[in-house]
Amino acid sequence: MNGPGPLTVVGDVLLDHDIRGDVGRLAPDAPVPVVDVTADLHRAGGAGLAALLAARGGREVVLVTALGEDRASDRLREVLEGRVRLVELPLDGTLPEKTRVLAAGRPLVRIDRGGGEVGPPTAAVREALQRASAVLVADYGRGTADSVRPLLAAAARRAPLVWDPHPRGGPPVPGARLVTPNAAEAAALCPAEDDSLGAHARRGAELAQRWEAVTVAVTLGARGAFLTRPHTPAPMLVPAPYTATGDPCGAGDCFAAIAAAALADGALPEEAVQRAVTGAAAFVAAGGASDPALWRSPGTTAPMDRPVGDAFALADSVRARGGTVVATGGCFDLLHAGHVGLLDSARRIGDCLIVCVNSDASLRRLKGEGRPLTPLEDRLRVLAALGSVDAVVAFEEDTPETLLRSLRPDVWVKGGDYTPEGLPEAAVVREWGGQAVVLPYLDGRSTTRLAARAARAARDSRTTS
Incomplete structure (x- = not known):
């Protein structure tokens, strides 16, 4: 193999479906608003969004995820075509789909459907993890990370591995270079503290020790992130460069994707977290996952x-x-x-x-x-x-x-x-x-x-x- 391998993203994807419109009247048969639809958008969510964000700037990205034979899976393949390379695990069921109906930018109702059982890894999955220059795990607790967990443990010994945990997912594999829980996730795992900076620092150090991780970055939204290590009394606080007032949806995926890309390029965890804090702030300011520039066809420029x-x-x-x-x-x-x-x-x-x-x-x-x-x-x-x-x-x-x-x-x-x-x-x-x-x-x-x-x-x- 010549040159560095791709950045490999592993995790659960879902199809985000936004129905946007205007409300100016109530239905005659019930006291509910009538939405006159102005836009009907489909986007990649979960690990799919993380992979897309990692691929910005032309980086080669492989997405290892479970997809089925259903309509939502086919639509997701279309959304990601030409942006990342898909390596699929079998999905017995349908791809999770999250549908929001929004009026004037505000959600009126959300409808969730779909789900299934993830099958065993294929030879293509093993190859993708063996070739990776870095691995990002976006574990939403729907089975992808569990299916390939032994392969992820082996990958953590060969290349930098970033684990973005979620409440429904399992713990990171030992040896992760960086784990990126947000403040609420860290507090749920270590609940006997307040929300002071000192408490966030202690939680991060405790989680790094519990997970046998090299570092843990507790993300604090507009306040930045705390980078901690096991048994280290003086963590590094990386403040946000400015206050971003846009849509924070997807900011955690953006943080993890930028950090993984930085580690793939040889950066230290301290450098990776600094880049990730700055990049996540810019992502939020641009509108988060709703930024139209993210979903333009490959090759077009904003x-x-x-x-x-x-x-x-x-x-x-x-x-x-x-x-x-x-x-x-x-x-x-x-x-x-x-x-x-x-x-x-x-x-x-x-x-x-x-x-x-x-x-x-x-x-x-x-x-x-x-x-x-x-x-x-x-x-x-x-x-x-x-x-x-x-x-x-x-x-x-x-x-x-x-x-x-x-x-x-x-x-x-x-x-x-x-x-x-x-x-x-x-x-x-x-x-x-x-x-x-x-x-x-x-x-x-x-x-x-x-x-x-x-x-x-x-x-x-x-x-x-």
Whole structure:
């Protein structure tokens, strides 16, 4: 075998079915709302969502799960086709299906159906686990993990294994590199404590010892995650980089998927958890499992990538109350005083400021090889930490025009190294009645000058040493 193996996800899948609509009347034959359907969506849930999230960015992912010959299983295969490689266990019964009826985004009723008995592992399952560069187990207690448990125990001795436990599932196999219970799951297993940070840390250490795990990360939602080890009095708290206010559905799957991918790439558990906390916050801010970008056909691109704060929901909210949406954009490769002054001034123009940021590939095409000096995730995080910035969103194209047509700001701002008539986006924002403006720029500050100054300082240091 050449090169590293795929990331293998093992666990129970289900078909999520959302019926969305509007309610404006009651039925004449009973006091129940009538839902006028506007959308009928099918998505992968459980281990299927975890596998899809792990495969973002082009990573090879194998999903080991139980599927049957029923309609829901066939629909699930269609949803995952071209995204992950399926290795199936036999399912005697029907795939679990969770149907929600929603009005104005709020659930009215949920209907669960389906289920069956998982059969024994096949030779293809054994091969998938033997070739894996890392293994992620999403055990929802429906039989998949139990069916292959001896194989998982052997895999944990060969490769990093991440176990995402759930109340209905069994304990992780010994030797798991990382186990990721949420705070409620950890509290249910170790109930004799309060909900203080110290209690979460003690629970994590106790569970790591009980499960014979290398590390346990107790996820705390908006507070981040606690990384603990057996018998270790000083755990590591990884706080969330910002408060994400979107739909948290699927955040645990996202956390586990990112952590498993990081371990597959050789990261330490501490690094994996830091990446997972940041990635889960961005996932929630983008709308969680309901984010349409997750379910676009393979090969298509969204007008935005990796939002920090839900820029689109923010813009809609500000416009709805009659406010002014201000946006600006750039590379922000090395944040300096000129950037900070521009952002402070731009925020004072309106009621929110959204910053559009060139992706790494976009910046490299614009500035040349050797750039960016700072990767996108770090640039987004630094910008989001500024008090003047309400949301950040990245774009892959050479210009933000596609993103702006989705965002539709009232004011588009650039620094004084442009002229109003020379702004390439000016014509775009005029399409919806927006205005492009140029603000004064702090003279003498630029990323290029900062980089050149740092290079000179490094050369001088080598010369004198």
